[in-house]
Amino acid sequence: MTRSQEFTQGARDMLPMLLGAIPFGIIFGSLAGSAGLSTWQALGMSLLVFAGSAQFIALSLLGAGAGLTVLLLTTLVVNLRHALYSASLQPFVRHLPKRWRVPLAFWLTDEAYAVVVHRYADSDPLADASPNKHWYFLGAALAMYLNWQLCTLVGVLFGQSVPNLEAWGLDFAMLATFIGIVVPMLRNRPQVAAALVASAVALACHALPYKLGLMAAAFSGIVVGVLLERRNERLIEEHS
Template identity: 65%
Template sequence: MSRNQLYVRGLRDSVPMLVGIAPFGIIFGTLAGVGGLSLWQAVGMSMFVYAGSAQFIVISLMGAGASAVVILLTTFIVNLRHVLYSATLQPQVQGLPQRWRLLLAFWLTDETFAVVQRYYLVHGRQPLAHWYWLGVASALYTCWVGSSLVGVLFGQAVPDMASWGLEFAMLATFIGIVVPLLRNQPQIAAALAAGAVALMTWSLPYKLGLMAAAFSGIAVGVLLERRQSPHPQDASGKEVHS
């Protein structure tokens, strides 16, 4: 596929995520306006921070009068999951110019990772696949910034929008993307373990439960894959046990 075809396909494949991002962004814009941020401050945060959950936390901490140090440390902890995302996708961007890697790194979010990783799992590594990533990321970024703007401008006209539960659309979209990718026992077990740990640790501060769930899922998946893989053999054909 050509660059343009991959880019357009990325735009198209991002559409299900837009259904969840748009209401989420509107809610953020509404809360930012209620919290005292100006139009440009709220939209600027979406443009230059571009981290949904971290932005909500910043609004909450600012309203509580937290110091800049507390805000920075909290958002750092919340966004640690991106280390896992970047480590997973790093082999796919090897050899790309630094300008490409910096751009794609800035646009790496939960939603972008879900769509792009699914593409790589199905199609493997391709020389021009970063154009697909660019299509996905640019669509999601535009939607987030645009919906934040709508929230700031019009969100307060709708009473108590934050309590409508519109963010569930994002969860439903993630479930629809992830579940079809669970094709073997280690993957299913990893997902179940991560889900169970997430439920047990949901009350931890700074979204530490999310990190605990991620590492638990990884540990279970790796353990089961190692148990299922055949033992290596030496030159005589005998199994070698470590």
């Protein structure tokens, strides 16, 4: 695919995620004022930080009167999962110059990660050797970014007068997309086991704050997947 085709496809594949993020962006914008952020600070946080979960947690901590150190440490813990995404995508972007890697990293959200890893890792590199996949990444990332800014703006400007979007359950769009991405990845037993273990640990740890349950779940799934894969390899070696 050409650059512009990749870019457009990336943006288009993000559409369900955009829909799912709309209520959250608007709610963030409408709540920011009561947590003590000015209009410009609310917009500035979305523009400069661009991390939904961390932004919401910052609002609740600000509202509770937490100090700067607590807020920044919490941001770090909440965002640890991004380092995992960074490692996961590094083999696919390592050939790019810094002027690409820096902005792509800045825009690396959960949603962009899911869609982009699907493009990179789930396509057969021989059948689909497009050299322009980073344009897909850029299209997906920019779509999410612009959508988040617009929704924050709507929330800041219109706040409580926006109809109750949350009640529509648009966040299901993200779940459906993640399901459509993850199910075809379950091609062998280690992958299935990783999915089951990660799910179980995520459920067991759902009460942990700051996405720590997600981190525990991710690492458990990864460890089980690798262990099973290694055991399979050993069994094959012993049989041959």
